[in-house]
Amino acid sequence: MRDNKTSQAASEYDANVHKTLPRYHLFLTETLDLVKTAMPKPEAWFDTGCGTGTLILQAIECFGEMKIVAADPAEEMLSIAKKKLADYQVTYMQAGSEELVCTDNFDVVTAIMSHHYLSEELRKQATKNCYKLLKQGGVYITFETIRPTSRLGMQIGLERWQNAQLLSGKDTAAVAKHINRYGIEIFPITIQEHIDILREAGFSTVEVLWVSCMQAGFYAIK
Structure with missing residues (x-):
C-alpha cells in the first residue's frame, strides 16, 4: 500500500x-x-501539498519565521515534515487542496507538484480554494507536470523525461513505473489550460514562471 500519491514511499x-x-x-x-x-516580506504562507516540508524550510531560511500552515493529504509526508521543521512554529493540516477549509488569509500560497493527481473538476476546486486563502494582492505559485499540445510532442517529452531519470541513476523498472503513471495516476493539462483555470478562479494577473521538458511553473496575483 503506497503511503502517499507520489511514485515512492x-x-x-x-x-x-x-x-x-x-x-x-x-x-x-x-x-x-x-x-x-x-x-518580499511575507507574513503568512500556506503550502498545500507540502510533502516533507522542504519548501517551507527554505522559505523560513530565506524570509525568516512567519505564520505558516502546511497541508498534505498523506499522513506519512506530514510526519516527516514535522520532524524536519521541529524547531519552527508550523500549523499542519491533513488535507488535499481540493478539500481545504481555512478562514485565515495568506500573503503566499504554494502548490508544488500536487494538483496533477486531480480530475479536471477537482483541480478547479483546488485552485479556487488556493485563491480564497490569499489576501488581496497575495501571490499563488504552482508547479505541475504538463501535457504537450501534440502527440509527437508528448512522445518526445516523455522520452526526454525517461532519459533524464535514467541518467540520474534510477533503475529501468523504477523509471518505467513512473512514466507509466502519466495519464493513469497523474492527469497533466496543457500550459494554456493551466492559465485558463487560474483566470477562471479569479486571479487578476496570471503568468508562466518557468518551463522545462514536462514541467511548468505558474504564478498568479489575487
Whole structure:
C-alpha cells in the first residue's frame, strides 16, 4: 500500500525526488525568487501539498519565521515534515487542496507538484480554494507536470523525461513505473489550460514562471 500519491514511499521521497524530477531544485529556487519580488516580506504562507516540508524550510531560511500552515493529504509526508521543521512554529493540516477549509488569509500560497493527481473538476476546486486563502494582492505559485499540445510532442517529452531519470541513476523498472503513471495516476493539462483555470478562479494577473521538458511553473496575483 503506497503511503502517499507520489511514485515512492514517503521515507524515500527526499532521496529520490531529484532523480524523478531532475530540475526539482529549480522549482523551489524559482518559487522563492518570485516571492522576493512579488511579496518580499511575507507574513503568512500556506503550502498545500507540502510533502516533507522542504519548501517551507527554505522559505523560513530565506524570509525568516512567519505564520505558516502546511497541508498534505498523506499522513506519512506530514510526519516527516514535522520532524524536519521541529524547531519552527508550523500549523499542519491533513488535507488535499481540493478539500481545504481555512478562514485565515495568506500573503503566499504554494502548490508544488500536487494538483496533477486531480480530475479536471477537482483541480478547479483546488485552485479556487488556493485563491480564497490569499489576501488581496497575495501571490499563488504552482508547479505541475504538463501535457504537450501534440502527440509527437508528448512522445518526445516523455522520452526526454525517461532519459533524464535514467541518467540520474534510477533503475529501468523504477523509471518505467513512473512514466507509466502519466495519464493513469497523474492527469497533466496543457500550459494554456493551466492559465485558463487560474483566470477562471479569479486571479487578476496570471503568468508562466518557468518551463522545462514536462514541467511548468505558474504564478498568479489575487
